[in-house]
Amino acid sequence: MVTVRNMSESEKGSIRELSRLHVRAFPGFFLTQLGVGFLDALYKGYLSDERSGIIVAEDDGRLAGFIAYSYDYPNFYKGLIKNQLFRFAICSMGAAIRHPSFIKRLLGAFKKSDSVVKTEKYVELASICVEPDMGKQGIGTMLIDHLKGMVDLSEYAYINLETDAENNDDVNRFYVKNGFKLARSYFSAEGRKMNEYRFGV
Numbered sequence: 001m002v003t004v005r006n007m008s009e010s011e012k013g014s015i016r017e018l019s020r021l022h023v024r025a026f027p028g029f030f031l032t033q034l035g036v037g038f039l040d041a042l043y044k045g046y047l048s049d050e051r052s053g054i055i056v057a058e059d060d061g062r063l064a065g066f067i068a069y070s071y072d073y074p075n076f077y078k079g080l081i082k083n084q085l086f087r088f089a090i091c092s093m094g095a096a097i098r099h100p101s102f103i104k105r106l107l108g109a110f111k112k113s114d115s116v117v118k119t120e121k122y123v124e125l126a127s128i129c130v131e132p133d134m135g136k137q138g139i140g141t142m143l144i145d146h147l148k149g150m151v152d153l154s155e156y157a158y159i160n161l162e163t164d165a166e167n168n169d170d171v172n173r174f175y176v177k178n179g180f181k182l183a184r185s186y187f188s189a190e191g192r193k194m195n196e197y198r199f200g201v
Contacts, residue, residue: 002064002139004146007054009047015040017063018054018129025129043068045080046126052076055146057130057139065130065139067147071156073124120157122198123147128161144178148199158200165193 007014019039026032031039046052052070056063070076125147130139151159163171165185172195176182180197188194 002057002059002137002142004055004057004142006150007047007056007066012044012047015043015047018043018056018066021063021066021131022127022129024132042080045076045083046070049076049079055143057143059134063131064134065128065143067125067143068127069147070124070126071121073122073126073160121155122157123151123159125159125161140174141178148179151200153200156200158198160196160198162194162196165195 016036019036022039022043023032023036031042043054046054046068049070049072051072052068055067055069057065125144128140128143130143147159159180160183161175161180163175165172175197178199180199181201183196183198183201185193185195
């Protein structure tokens with residue numbers, strides 16, 4: 001039976017399990033290529049930040065999926081840069097040597113804190129992963145429904161997320177099916193076409 005709960009800061013020792021799931025769910029993607037050490041630091045940041053967190057889905061104790069979210073996304077990234085920059089640099093050094101272009105892309109990712117500033121209060125669904133061999137079981141929807149239940153839409157304007165616009169039809173359909181509406185499409189600094197979705201508008 002799949003259950004969904006909020007992960008606590010005291011569970012930082014279990015972050016490696018989430019990082020490995022990220023690698024399995026997104027093989028070959030940019031963050032995956034930076035390594036599990038980088039992912040460990042990133043996801044520990046969500047647990048440490050009082051305005052952010054992680055929701056996990058478990059199937060009889062086995063990790064089945066998770067969401068990372070933030071109620072203050074721009075300042076979350078600024079905090080990561082301030083507190084974890086050295087660790088991120090060490091963890092990503094090998095990938096940067098193998099792929100020098102990663103340096104520019106990583107710096108662009110950290111500058112996201114300046115690019116995502118909005119005047120209204122909102123919640124960012126920053127990452128969602130589901131165990132590949134457990135797809136099509138509604139786990140992603142369960143995770144999103146849990147986040148929806150946490151967010152007071154009388155206080156926050158919407159839940160926001162971004163995903164690739166091209167060669168990503170199943171994922172885009174998944175978000176629309178779960179009530180998200182396309183707010184805009186744009187090209188990232190790396191030239192990727194992105195879709196920005198919002199729930200609650």
